[in-house]
Amino acid sequence: MQYMLLIYGNERDWDQLGEAERGKVFGEFMQFTQDIVKSGNYKAGDPLEPTTTASTVRLRNGKLLTTDGPFAETKEQLGGYYLVEASNLDEALGIAARIPAARWGSIEVRPVRKVPK
């Protein structure tokens, strides 16, 4: 069976790390990735751009509501994810709006940062 591993962390803590420390963490991630690729566990994985780049889509009574920022309300928790290919934010927002959960929940649309593997 497959698992979704969602990495939650404090963005501000990360921002305060010095360049040397960040480099160390990146190195550890790369090592970890290589290890689980070798062992056959790796399916997909990417760091996301920070929450300042996030937008949230909700569909209520047939009206599309788009707002700036990540989804932040505490009453709802992360229940799943889709990784999609889209040519721009509008296309991504349009796809997000068609997810059934958009009607009762919130879909956070976060761009994925390109990193060389």
Place this chain on the structure above:
Amino acid sequence: MSTSSDAVATAFREHHGTVLARLIRLTGDFDVAEDAVQQAFAIALTAWSRDGAPRNAQAWIMTTARHRAVDQLRYSQRFLDAESAALALERLEAAGEEPVPTHLADDQLRLIFTCCHPALAPEVRVALTLHTLCGLTTEQIARAFLLPLPTLAQRLVRAKKKIRDAAIPYRVPPPELLSERLDSVLAVIYLVFNEGYLGAGGDMAIRADLCDEAIRLGRLVAELLPAESEPRALLALLLLQDARRRARISAEGELVLMEHQDRSLWDGDRIREGLALVERALREGGARPYGLQAAIAALHAQAPTAPDTDWRQIVALYCLLARLHPSPVIELNYAAAVSMVDGPEAALRLIDALHARGALSGYHLLHATRADCLRRLGRSAEAATAYREALACGVSEPERHFLLKRIGECG
């Protein structure tokens, strides 16, 4: 100030928006474009003082900025990845062969939709629009909105980063999205206007600038989207309100209510244009939010004196508007109109109901309108209390003078 730097300053205000809009379209990147435009204006400062201002300032700035952008992309890795840079260079070079920049208005329309994209926070849309389209400096915007300069500067940086990193498309939205996105653009334009018309920040000059810029943007959108009635309605609303600008503030810097304004100071040209636009907007679009608000403004503008105002029609229009676009502010305006038809007692009931719901408790006009009704009913002590509550909400200087005067009159 020498005439050449005057010429550059004028060129900046007149052409910054259009040149930037075109460069963003050619390079596909805000930062590259902005950098190039800034450099072009810096070069203009030395070149024009040496050689005199060029006959066609816009073309000169455009060409210079284009060359700066080409240099940036060729010799610096700073902004774009190799692929995007190559595409941008192609477009920049192709643009050089065009005799005169065409489709500048289209570029601006694209830019305004991008700046007003719903994925950007509302206050960010306003700041970005003013900065990129209207050529206002970060200092001017910060002052107008009473924000610390670093806060505003950071807001703009983050906005441009989001546009790039989230790939907010630089385009006029497709038909299925246009209506919703247009609402956002019109809301930003109206916000800019209101900041200028009613705002407490900055000074009279910057606030007049904001009104002018809002009207300019309103014209742009109305002209470029002729099939839409609401942009025309908004433009009408802005013109009709702006027509009263000179009569609003007395020589002593006090607020003058519309019923006491010297109507000979109202701008007849603006009113004529506004009335024609409302008529057309209502004919073509029917009862839409800005159309109705413009119709109300038209009724005020058409009354030769305050007592001639057709308050019954205004009440009917507010009723329709409230049903279409329910909001506490519209309900408050409805109540104010009701006071002119059914008397202050009836209006007070409506306002108290609004207040009881907790709506608009921090809004000075709620308290001021309530105070006015109480004053007209002879309930002076209660009126004075309400006027003080209005003051406590934080108001512009002219409003403050007005409220203090009313408190004094209450005894």
